[in-house]
Amino acid sequence: MMEAFEIFLSASFWVAAIRIASPLIFATMGELVCERAGVLNLGIEGIMVSGAFAGWLAVYLGADLWTGVAVAALTGMAFGLLHAALTVPLGLSQHVVGIGITLLATSLTYFTYRIVLPEVTSPPKIAAFQPLKIPVLSDIPVIGPALFNQTPLTYLAFATVAIVAWVLARTPLGLAIRAAGENPSAVEAQGISVTGIRVGAVMAGSGLMAVGGAFLTMSAFDSFFFEMVNGRGWICIALVVFGSWRPGKALVGAILFAAFDAYQIRLQQIAGDVVPYQVFLMMPYLLSIAALVLVARRATYPRALMIPYRKGER
Secondary structure (H helix, E strand, C coil), rough: CHHHHHHHCHHHHHHHHHHHHHHHHHHHHHHHHCCCCCCCCCCHHEEEEEEHHHHHHHHHHCCCCHHHHHHHHHHHHHHHHHHHHHHCCCCHHHHHHHHHHHHHHHHHHHHHHHCCCCCCCCCCCCCCHHHCCCCHHHHCCHHHHHHHHECCHHHHHHHHHHHHHHHHHHHHHHHHCCCHHHHHHHHHHCCCHHHHHHHHHHHHHHHHHHHHHHHHHHHCCCCCCCCCCEEEEEHHHHHHHHCCCHHHHHHHHHHHHHHHHHHHHHHHHHHCCCCHHHHHHHHHHHHHHHHHHHCCCCCCCCCCCCCCCCCCCC
16 A cells, blocks of 8 residues: 555656646647637547657658657648638538548548558657756756656647646737637627637647647657557547636646556556456546546536637627
């Protein structure tokens, strides 16, 4: 029992938790931006897969790492544009379109992989981002290695939370995004295009989702393999609800889920001979569901979420 508790005091545990949380943070912030503008983006899983592949492929073909990140973001934005074009001006079902985008993005990724690398049996490797140690701060016990000895994309993930929170709360653009998800008629009354705001938000959010996928191939690992996203996109949708559509709370949710995930891996090493490993694999999801049930009952969602808006209608 004491050994299970001591895991929480280990620096390596928190290093792993922050690393696991990083792609979730990117994708959760992307989904949050979409939903605050009134659009549910269920294409997140496929967009993360496409971003993971596009960024990795760009680097594999000779681009530098940051160019790979940019390629991933642009790929996500392209799928976001398709999603927005079908759901915003045309008013098609956001559920159906989102699932379609996930299937399309995933299938195109697998098809492209087989076209580009037809004879490959094991995924080729790239030179991925390496941990960037911040002097002095990284020497703080436990917290230092976890927060200040990570790859550049992890630092970017935390910066993204701050930027999204600042834009939504402190800028006219953020006000317009929030209004588009709460009261689009008020946005139109100010002479601002609701369609433009929603399309832009979905594209920007989808770009962040794709960067979350790229983190997996360019920071957590050094290659692309099928099923590597493994349901993280769906978890991010739940994290947005857990965070009550607020960036700071969503960040806490991402770190909690990642901590559950890192914890179950270490528990397997302690009690794996007694308890089936499948029980440990379920733990982070069960705990996340429990937390979601407790929080979601008090959550206030954007009032115009999933409601198509047509100019002039009330």
